[in-house]
Amino acid sequence: MTQTRTTRRGRTPIVFVATATLLVASAALSLAIGARALSLADIWNGLTGSDPVASAVIWQMRFPRTLLGILVGAALGAAGVLAQAVTRNPLADPGLLGISSGAAVSIVAGSAFLGIGGGAGRMALAVVGAALATLVVFAFASRSPEGLSPVSMTLAGMAITACLGAVVSAIVLLDAESMDQYRFWQVGSLGLPDPQLLAIGAGVALAGAVLAIAISGSLGALALGDDTASALGVKVGRTRVLAGLAVVLLSGMAVSLAGPIGFIGLIIPHAARAIVGNDVRRTLALSALLGPLLLTVADIIGRVVVRPAELQVGVVTAVIGTPVFIWLTRRMRTKKGS
Structure with a gap:
């Protein structure tokens, strides 16, 4: 075991450099691949402005989309690590715990009934909705006979997700304008509706990242249990609240965009732990690189498989993620049975 940990620590710098290199390569492919393919010369001419057509394609369409994929992927990857660490639930995820659905229903309701369709108001709605959904999931899970167990939290999150998904569908069906605006967004898309939101989202993500970094050391102790963590000097309640706030900021920002x-x-998070071990700080850092790598690659796949049309990135991630979720669930049952 000690030798395995030493090996993982020794290869950690190589892993980070390799992942960062792959992320840069995927970003370059994201700029080149689309309805109109661009060569390396076209990309260079577009970036420098010497080719007006290529420049418009890159700077107005693909560059903001690529930045969005990197920002959202990093936020979701980090939020997953925090959610799984603070709940000690390997199936915890902003989507499965109802957090993403809470942000979504808040945005759709705010647009349909309050006329808030963009800007900082949309981001605020997402964060508030995510926070309320988190509180509801925790309240339902805590009232189960098992208490705040991984199973009760997963079941409560899935139930809340289904309920809120039905609410979103009802709103967009009743409001034709909302339906036109959100029919693609609801599936998950990197077609940024408001480029100004990208800067706002980066600020919100930075706040969540600062919180995550600040509590990353304490989260490692939580894996040993609340009593052990308290004996080690960790303020368990404070750590959980700050981790929940970081998850809400990161996932709310991602859903709004x-x-x-x-x-x-x-x-x-599971991929990161398989590579660098269970240390929360290393897992968090690697997930912030693997998340955007997976999301940009999924977006590229979505542009290619049905060209000249486009498959929404949320569909691609669902195709990839569903078998992995089934495998993780079976693995948990096997471990529990043994």
């Missing part, structure tokens, strides 16, 4: 994209927060 790209819609409720599922499975990124579930898959990425």
Whole structure:
């Protein structure tokens, strides 16, 4: 065991460099691939402005979309690590716990009934909705006979997600304008409706990242149990509240910009732990790289498989994530049975 940990620590810098390199490569492919393919020369001419057509395609369409994929992927990957660490639930994920659905229903309701369709108001609605959904899930799970167990939280989250998903569908069906605006967003898309939101989202994500970094050391102790963590000097209640706030900020921001994209927060933390071990700080950092890598690759796949049309990125991540979720569930049952 000690030798395995030492090996993982020794290869950690190589892993981070390799992942960062792959992320840069996927970002370059994201700029090149689309309804109109661009060569490396076209990309360079577009970036420098010497080709007006390529420049418009890159700077007005693909560059903001690529940045959005990186921002949302990093946020969802980090939120998944925090959610799984604070709940000690390997199936915890902003989507499965109802957090993403809470943000989604808040945005749709705010647009349909309050006329809040963009800007900082949309981001605020997402964060408030995510926070309320988190409180409801915890309240329902705590009233189960098992208490706040992984199973009760997963079941409560799935129930709340289904309920809120029905509410979103009812709103967009009753309001034709909302339906036109959110029919693609609801599936999960990187087609940014308001480029100004990208800067606001980066600020919200930065606040969530600062919180995550600040409590990352304490989250490792929580894995040992509340009593052990308290004996080690960790303020358990404070750590959980701050972790929940970070998850709400990160996932709320991601939903407001790209819609409720599922499975990124579930898959990425498991992949990161398989590579660098269970240390929360290393897992958090690697997930912030693997998340955008997976999301940009999924977006590229969505542009290619049905070209010249486009498959929404949320559909691609669902196709990838569903078998992984089934495998994780079976693995948990096997461990519990043994």
